[in-house]
Every structure is written in structure tokens, then in C-alpha cells.
Amino acid sequence: MGMGRPREFDAETALDQAMEVFWRHGYEGATIAQLTEAMGINPPSLYACFGNKEGLLKAALDRYTKLRGVWMDEVVAAPTARDVAERMLMGIADKQTDPANPPGCLLVQGGIACGTGSENVPFELAARRAENEEQLRERFVRAKAEGDLKPSSDPAALARYVSAVSVGMGVMASSGSDREALRQVAIVAVQAVEAQSADRT
Amino acid sequence: MGMGRPREFDAETALDQAMEVFWRHGYEGATIAQLTEAMGINPPSLYACFGNKEGLLKAALDRYTKLRGVWMDEVVAAPTARDVAERMLMGIADKQTDPANPPGCLLVQGGIACGTGSENVPFELAARRAENEEQLRERFVRAKAEGDLKPSSDPAALARYVSAVSVGMGVMASSGSDREALRQVAIVAVQAVEAQSADRT
DNA sequence: CCACATCTGTAGTGAACACTACATATCTGG
DNA sequence: CCAGATATGTAGTGTTCACTACAGATGTGG
Numbered sequence: 220m221g222m223g224r225p226r227e228f229d230a231e232t233a234l235d236q237a238m239e240v241f242w243r244h245g246y247e248g249a250t251i252a253q254l255t256e257a258m259g260i261n262p263p264s265l266y267a268c269f270g271n272k273e274g275l276l277k278a279a280l281d282r283y284t285k286l287r288g289v290w291m292d293e294v295v296a297a298p299t300a301r302d303v304a305e306r307m308l309m310g311i312a313d314k315q316t317d318p319a320n321p322p323g324c325l326l327v328q329g330g331i332a333c334g335t336g337s338e339n340v341p342f343e344l345a346a347r348r349a350e351n352e353e354q355l356r357e358r359f360v361r362a363k364a365e366g367d368l369k370p371s372s373d374p375a376a377l378a379r380y381v382s383a384v385s386v387g388m389g390v391m392a393s394s395g396s397d398r399e400a401l402r403q404v405a406i407v408a409v410q411a412v413e414a415q416s417a418d419r420t
Numbered sequence: 421m422g423m424g425r426p427r428e429f430d431a432e433t434a435l436d437q438a439m440e441v442f443w444r445h446g447y448e449g450a451t452i453a454q455l456t457e458a459m460g461i462n463p464p465s466l467y468a469c470f471g472n473k474e475g476l477l478k479a480a481l482d483r484y485t486k487l488r489g490v491w492m493d494e495v496v497a498a499p500t501a502r503d504v505a506e507r508m509l510m511g512i513a514d515k516q517t518d519p520a521n522p523p524g525c526l527l528v529q530g531g532i533a534c535g536t537g538s539e540n541v542p543f544e545l546a547a548r549r550a551e552n553e554e555q556l557r558e559r560f561v562r563a564k565a566e567g568d569l570k571p572s573s574d575p576a577a578l579a580r581y582v583s584a585v586s587v588g589m590g591v592m593a594s595s596g597s598d599r600e601a602l603r604q605v606a607i608v609a610v611q612a613v614e615a616q617s618a619d620r621t
Numbered sequence: 622c623c624a625c626a627t628c629t630g631t632a633g634t635g636a637a638c639a640c641t642a643c644a645t646a647t648c649t650g651g
Numbered sequence: 652c653c654a655g656a657t658a659t660g661t662a663g664t665g666t667t668c669a670c671t672a673c674a675g676a677t678g679t680g681g
Contacts, residue, residue, distance in 0.1 A: 222625095222626070222627075222678065222679050222680085223625085223626040223627025223628065223677085223678060223679075224626080224627045224628040224629075224676070224677040224678045224679095225627080225628075225677080225678060226627090226628065226629095227628075227629075227677095243533070244533055244534075244535060245532065245533030245534070245535075247448050247449065247535065248448065248533050248534050248535035248536075248538075249535070250535065250536075250667085250668070250669085251668075251669055251670075252667095252668090260629085261629065261630055261631085262630095262669085262670070262671080263628080263629065263630075263631095263670095263671075263672095264628070264629065264630090266669095266670070266671075267627085267628070267629095271669080271670075272669065272670090323532075327532060327591060328532055328533050329533075330532075330533070331446065331524075331528060331529055331531075331532050331591055331594055331595075332444070332445055332446030332449050332529050332530075332531070332594070333445075333446070333449050334445060334446070334448065334449035334450070334451065335449075335451075335637095337449075341594070341595055342595065342596070344595075345595035345596065348595075373604065373608075375604075376604035376605070376607070376608055377608060379592075379597075379601060379604060379605050379608075380604070380605045380608040380609060382588075382592075383585060383588035383589055383591075383592055383605045383609075384584060384585060384588055384609075385588070386587070386588040386591045386592070387583075387584035387585055387586070387587040387588030387589075387591075388584055388588075390528060390532055390584075390587045390588075390591070391580075391583075391584055391587070393532055393533070393542070394532075394542055394543065394545075394546035394549075395543070395546065396580075400580060403574065403576075403577035403580060403581070404577070404580050404581045404584045406577070407574075407577055407578060407580075407581040407612050407616070408581060408584075408585075408609075408612055409612075410611070410612040410615040410616070411608050411609055411610075411611040411612035411615070413615065414611040414612070414614065414615055415608070415611070423648065423649045423650085423655095423656070423657075424647080424648060424649075424655085424656040424657025424658065425646065425647040425648045425649095425656080425657050425658040425659075426647075426648060426657085426658075427657090427658065427659095428647095428658075428659075451637080451638070451639085452638075452639060452640075453637090453638085461659090462659065462660055462661085463639085463640070463641080463660095464640095464641075464642095464658080464659065464660075464661095465658070465659065465660090467639095467640070467641075468657085468658070468659090469658095472639080472640075473639065473640090536667095
């Protein structure tokens with residue numbers, strides 16, 4: 220029994236191309252024709268490898284969040300809650316306006332609303348965003364335990380807040396806001412975290 | 421020359437129904453079949469009255485922003501910049517989780533990304549959001565002139581910030597966050613505006 | 622070199638979509 | 652009551668979509 224004809228394309232490279240298409244056009248806005256052209260393959264290869272359009276999206280999301288996870292680890296490694304927020308939001312301002320990628324964030328741009336048959340795509344994206352928020356929350360819980368955040372502060376609320384600002388910045392970026400505008404938002408946003416921080420002595 | 425057969429449906433009532441469909445499913449997710457059913461009319465009546473799907477969206481947006489404008493006037497009537505931000509963000513937390521409407525905000529839920537032939541829809545939505553931001557900006561400029569905001573503050577950046585938080589809350593609401601979660605975000609967010617406010621003497 | 626398994630390209634499939642032709646119905650002005 | 656004008660309901664139109672049948676190509680194990 221032979222092992223069959225080998226695949227002629229690299230799955231990860233193809234995924235990167237697919238990710239960019241979803242990122243730029245959203246889940247429903249991206250067509251199979253656009254995806255296959257960007258990936259340099261034909262539809263049967265796509266379906267053999269990823270199952271269907273939603274399977275391809277999930278694979279692209281896995282890749283996106285994996286790359287993103289490395290960066291998030293650096294973010295939460297900042298010494299204080301305030302620095303975590305600053306590193307996160309200023310980093311997002313830069314990343315979401317990086318000309319190497321489509322503007323905004325795949326987890327937002329990918330789809331807030333979808334039509335019949337794709338209703339679970341928005342929830343899939345929300346679940347990925349929730350992972351980021353959870354990582355922030357744990358970091359802020361630690362910050363509170365360390366006395367970095369005030370005893371009156373609410374780590375979960377802070378994490379939700381930073382996450383909400385990130386998402387808002389993503390929408391702004393996708394609709395044309397430039398890097399400077401996003402940085403201004405980040406700078407203001409950090410001050411709310413600063414207000415929850417214990418005084419330096 | 422007669423005036424023709426009169427319309428059998430009320431345009432504003434029909435628009436309210438269409439608005440809800442766009443709000444819940446987004447521009448591309450909403451189908452003409454869903455829209456006509458919700459509006460209680462048939463496709464030819466829709467096209468005779470609104471031109472096409474995009475014309476219907478714009479009419480629905482006009483109605484949405486008109487209703488919203490009344491509320492925004494109340495928001496900017498608050499005595500201080502901090503109170504403006506609080507009234508705005510706490511109000512949004514409530515409005516975006518009002519069971520009488522779909523969750524989130526039509527200006528966000530309507531469409532962040534759209535496919536071929538609808539690329540201008542996201543920009544149309546962004547333009548409407550920009551109107552809100554401009555109204556906030558003018559209010560914050562006044563607050564700075566009145567000494568309510570610190571001389572070092574940047575009214576435009578503050579307005580962008582509040583607008584960004586609003587959008588982020590809209591995305592959260594549409595993906596299942598409850599009222600309490602949004603209120604927590606609002607409470608934290610207001611503290612950034614407070615940090616830009618002059619000390620009360 | 623042959624049986625078999627997997628991939629690839631061509632060329633479609635049925636379904637859903639936005640939109641409309643057309644006949645009919647209901648109004649106004651004369 | 653008639654002519655013109657506009658609205659309505661039925662029943663489509665062509666297009667685009669995600670997805671796939673099929674035949675040929677390319678590999679492995681015996």
C-alpha cells in the first residue's frame with residue numbers, strides 16, 4: 220500500500236496567505252476564489268487539507284494566536300500592571316498599523332457579525348479574544364497580590380478594560396486611523412490603569 | 421395625471437425593522453429575504469422606496485444616528501468632561517445590553533469588513549462614528565477652555581479615547597458580555613478622563 | 622513494474638444571493 | 652368614468668457562492 224502523491228505546497232505558508240485574506244476581508248467577505256489564489260492552490264487541495272472554509276479560518280486563527288501568544292508573553296513580563304498595559308496598548312497601536320499586515324486585528328476584523336450558517340464564527344473569535352483577556356487578568360491578579368495595584372482595584376475589570384480598548388483600537392485601525400491616533404488612545408488609556416496603581420514610595 | 425397608488429406601509433416603521441436586522445446580522449449577513457420579511461413588504465416595494473440594499477442601510481443609519489443624536493446631546497450637556505465620559509460610557513453599557521435591541525452598536529455590528537462590492541460600507545459606518553467623536557471633541561475643547569480639563573490635556577485624544585472604548589464595548593456586547601461587565605469597563609475608563617481633569621478646589 | 626493511495630487541475634454542482642419584468646391593483650386629475 | 656401614474660405580488664433573472672466529481676498525475680510498498 221503506497222503513501223500516495225505528496226502535497227506540493229507548504230501548509231504553513233499557505234495558511235499565512237489565507238490569514239491575510241481573512242484579516243483584510245473578514246470571514247464572509249473572503250471568497251474561496253480569493254483564498255485559493257492567495258494560497259497558490261486549487262479548491263480541492265484546500266478542502267483536502269482544511270476540511271472547509273470554517274476549518275481554514277480556525278487553522279488561520281490558531282496560527283495567528285500562536286504568533287500573538289509569543290508577544291503576549293513579553294507583554295505580561297513587564298514589571299508593573301501599568302507597564303503591562305502600556306506595553307500592550309502601545310504595541311497594539313504599532314502592530315495594528317504595521318504596513319506589513321492588513322490594518323486592525325484579525326480577531327476583530329475577521330467577523331463581528333455573520334450570516335446564516337456562520338453564526339458561530341463571531342463566537343469563535345470572541346473565544347480567542349477571551350484567552351488574551353484571561354492572560355491579562357491573571358497578570359493583574361498577581362500585580363494586586365504584589366501590592367502593585369491598589370487593594371481596592373478589580374483585576375478582572377482592569378483586564379476587561381484593557382481588552383476592550385484593544386478591540387476598539389482594532390476597529391479604528393481597520394477604518395483608517397493612523398499610528399499616531401492609536402498611540403494617543405493608548406497613552407490616555409494607560410492612565411486609567413495608573414489610577415489603580417499603588418503610589419510609588 | 422393622477423398621483424398613483426399610495427404606499428401601503430409606513431416607511432419609518434419598516435426602517436425600524438430593517439435597522440434591527442442590520443444590527444443583528446451585519447450588512448452582508450442580512451439578506452433581502454430577511455429584510456423584506458421583517459419589514460412586512462415584498463422586494464419591489466423595498467427597491468422602489470430605498471433604491472437598493474445599500475440605500476436601505478444608509479436610511480437605517482440615518483434613523484439610528486438621528487435617535488442617537490438626541491441622546492448624545494444629553495451626554496455632552498453634562499457639567500464636566502468627566503461627567504460627560506461617565507454619562508456616555510455608562511449609558512452605552514446600558515443601551516448596548518438593552519434587551520429591546522440587538523446587543524452592541526449598529527455602527528460596529530453593521531460591518532467592520534465587507535466583501536467585493538460593499539467595500540465602502542465599513543467607511544460609511546466609520547464616518548458616522550467619527551461624527552460622534554467630533555461632538556465629544558468639541559465638548560472637551562470647551563472643557564479645557566473652562567479650566568475643567570488640565571492645560572496639558574489633549575481634547576482630541578480624549579475624544580478618540582472615549583470613542584475607542586465605546587466601540588470596544590460594542591464588540592464585547594455583541595459577543596455576549598453582560599451589562600455588569602460593560603459597566604466595569606466604563607467605570608475604569610472614566611478614570612483616565614478623571615486623570616486629565618483639573619483638581620476640584 | 623504493478624497495485625494502491627494520495628494529491629492536483631478542470632470543470633462543473635446545486636443553492637442562495639441581490640435584484641427585476643410584468644401583470645394587476647389602487648389611487649388622483651379632468 | 653376614464654387616462655395616467657405609482658404601488659404591489661408573483662415569479663422569475665443572471666451571478667456568485669461554497670463545495671465536489673472525476674480523471675489524470677505522482678508518489679510508495681511489494
